[in-house]
Amino acid sequence: MIPNDFIQTLLARVDIVDVVDRYVPLKKAGANYTACCPFHSEKTPSFTVSPSKQFYHCFGCGAHGTAIGFLMEYGGKSFPDAVEELARDAGLEVPRSVTPAEDARRVQGQDLTGLLLHAAKFYRTALKEAPRAIDYLKDRGLTGPIAVRFGIGYAPDEWQPLARVFPDYQDKALETAGLVVAGDAGKRYDRFRDRIMFPIHDASGRVVGFGGRVVDKGEPKYLNSPETPLFSKGRELYGLFQARQAIRAAGKVVVVEGYMDVVALAQHGVEYAVATLGTATTAAHVQKLFRLTDTVVFCFDGDEAGRRAAWRALENALAWLADGKNAKFLFLPDGADPDDYIRRRGSAAFEGLVGEAVPLSDFLLSELAMRHPPTSAEGRA
Structure with a gap:
């Protein structure tokens, strides 16, 4: 646990304007600073940073918080990591109340x-x-x-x-x-x-x-890699660190299945893609993505295995859908994967398919109709 009084001391020592301006160029506007919001797509700036109150607020999407909250929301950092970063900048040592076992895990993580x-x-x-x-x-x-x-x-x-x-x-x-x-x-x-x-x-x-x-x-x-103290396939997404800014700029993220898909898409200018690591999409994956953007497009092969994977993604996405959050589904034609498709057809064709991705509600209804056709008792029910 990090003592609350240290958090308050830290927030008093750092300037939120400096913290935000490292990532989002700010312009002076009276007593405050403004910019286009980094958390949603907009043309007219509605994102405000207040040096007197030491918080940020977006009048468009409602994003709001302190310097710690900004690093968590924009950088995808955990609370302890955000505190550590600000403390280093402020020249402060983070006091901790930890058990010997927790301290051993921390040291082991640093070593690994x-x-x-x-x-x-x-x-x-x-x-x-x-x-x-x-x-x-x-x-x-x-x-x-x-x-x-x-x-x-x-x-x-x-x-x-x-x-x-x-x-x-x-x-x-x-x-x-x-x-x-x-x-x-x-x-x-x-x-x-x-x-x-x-x-x-x-x-x-x-x-x-x-x-x-x-x-x-x-x-x-x-x-x-196998499951380790640092790595769990169910939590991590390949390419997310490199894609964060592109995801925010595009207002969406495309989830694909392989490393080569992510790298090939980036090679052709589609830089807002990430990949699951040989496992089904998990609730942790979905939560992490919706912290960065409002629209998640799941891209799968159009075969039976691809549709099963899409259904698992749908199940895990449902719990995280709220006002303004959207999940969509894209099935590539002719058994192609994103790597093959973008090399053969180019980025414009691929992004055209992304734009035509099926909303979650449509995919849900079509799958239910296939699984329980109207001629069956379940379908009629």
Whole structure:
């Protein structure tokens, strides 16, 4: 727990105008500052920041809060992370009332973050020395700048490549971080080998895990980090950290199924896409997205598996729908995925499909009609 008196001291020490202006350019307007609201699409500024009252308020969408609330709503940060950031800026130490177990988890999380960041740097360097992996990315239409933006790397085709950068390869923390696997008879080896590596970032931009795709044919095609103290597939969305500003600018987010879909869409200028990590859309995913935007478009293949995945997304979205919040569904034609479609047809065609996405209510009724046709007893009921 962070003591409430410290929160009040912190808010008195920081200037909300400085905090907001780092992310949203403000203009002086009398005693206050204004801008177009970062939380909804508008042309006439209705977002106001008050230096005397130390809060922000949008007269258009109702967004309102302190400097801490702004970092949480705009940056997608947790309350403790937002407090930590402001405290660092103010030169304050955050006092904590924690149990020894909680403190141990905090220290462990810091240690694992360092290991994952070190591994991400190694994979990026290894990509530069892997012509086969570079050719694969070029064949998929990806350029150097987009690879840099997403931190794409390569895990060499060896059993223990990470031993080059982690001298203590026997360190148990490498297993806990999901980087190393302990096999039979104590033999240890890298979890990711001969794979294109996609770092997965949390809302603060920390690397919390990886997704790896085979370069040639092989199974499994995609391999994620295991569940760790830092990483849970049901909570994280690939590309969300990179897409936050584009999502706000577009007023919507497109949810796709794979890393390559997100990267390919960004390569063609559609920068407001994120991906689930080989799992069904969860309530935590939906909640996180609706904190950033009012419209979520779920994009799936048009086959039976895609419709089942869409139904699970619908079930998890229902609880978070409120006034002004919309969930829509887009089914790509001819079994195409977003990567294939945008490479063949271009961004204008893809964004045209996004604009024609089916509202949740229409998808719900069509699915119910398919599952319970009017000729059945359930359908007539």
